[in-house]
Amino acid sequence: MSTETFGFETRAIRSQLERSQYLEHSVPLYLSSSFVFEDAEDMRASFAEEKDRNIYSRFSNPNTTEFVEKICQMEGAEAGYAFATGMAAVYSTFAALLNSGDHIVSASSVFGSTHTLFTKYFPKWNITTSYFSIAEPETIERYIQPNTKILYAESPTNPAVDILDLEYLGALAKKHNLILIIDNCFATPYIQNPIQFGADLVIHSATKLIDGQGRVLGGITVGKEDLIREIYLFSRNTGPSLSPFNAWVLSKSLETLAVRVEKHCENAEKVAAFLEEHPNVKTVKYPFLKSHPQYEIAKKQMRLGGNIVAFEIKGGIDAGRQFLDKIQLCSLSANLGDTRTIVTHPASTTHSKLTEEERLAVSITDGLVRVSVGLETITDIINDLKQALS
């Protein structure tokens, strides 16, 4: 049987490291900072990269290799490198590929720390960024300059779950010879594969749905081999690599990614449908609701709608805060993609430092609540939201 023809779940479960002499069924944890050489010639050839082998766990380790190979397979990518966190993946990817004087065109609504990287730190190295509005993707070309090297976006976005047309971004990147990088964290490799639509690189915060159980931090970048080679060389020298332990946890998590994500999405659809009917809810945003402004695009590029539901509570900031105070079962936490349902109110927390105008530009209204729908019994999740909304 050829592994190529196996389905997503089979490959997620069955593609693993070769068994050791002990014939273990489940892949063991290789907690070893370095690896030994047979002799001087083996050592020389290994360092000269004439052999594909582990030398030192900052470069590679059996557990990180397994994790990278599984994600590459899921995303349809040639190669990858795993990082200690999602932000290490974002930072190292840009730092490896950009030179002083280069320019980035990014969607305006990107993860908070990514935005900080672009606005506060990259200018120190004379790397600048222009932002296009998610609501006006037709304006992107206006921001492209002769020194633009990277086109960057997330879809669905955080926290407002807006959708960008990946096929359109892929075509634009090709036309202007840009590297298209997509942060695919909210979708997971099970729901959406940006490489299929022309992305050169895909980034994940593995901390979210890939771990899915709120235990470990991790990140990964996968995509074109020549670009990954640059990222790998930068990273093996700067040291943001994923620990073998976290890689081992994450590889186990991938075995259940499909079933977990299916259930997350089933629960999220029910939460979205409940909220749509509630009199104290002004609007609901969920990619697979017909009322979502980019519903058609979501259907084209996503297998399921994801586990994040955003809604606008009537009564603005105060109503949002009161809602959080009344929540009993769900958690108030900064994470997402956990088995436990999490609710956040961006205007009074993560995005409170922005002015109202800046918030509105990235679709964060005062009453916006983000729900990361978990895997608890659906009636319990809905009952908690119901009593908090009353």
Ligand SMILES: *Cc1c(COP(=O)(O)O)cnc(C)c1O
């Ligand atoms: C959480 C997140 C990150 C950062 O990942 P960490 O693992 O927390 O460093 C990057 N992008 C998106 C979209 C995220 O949700």
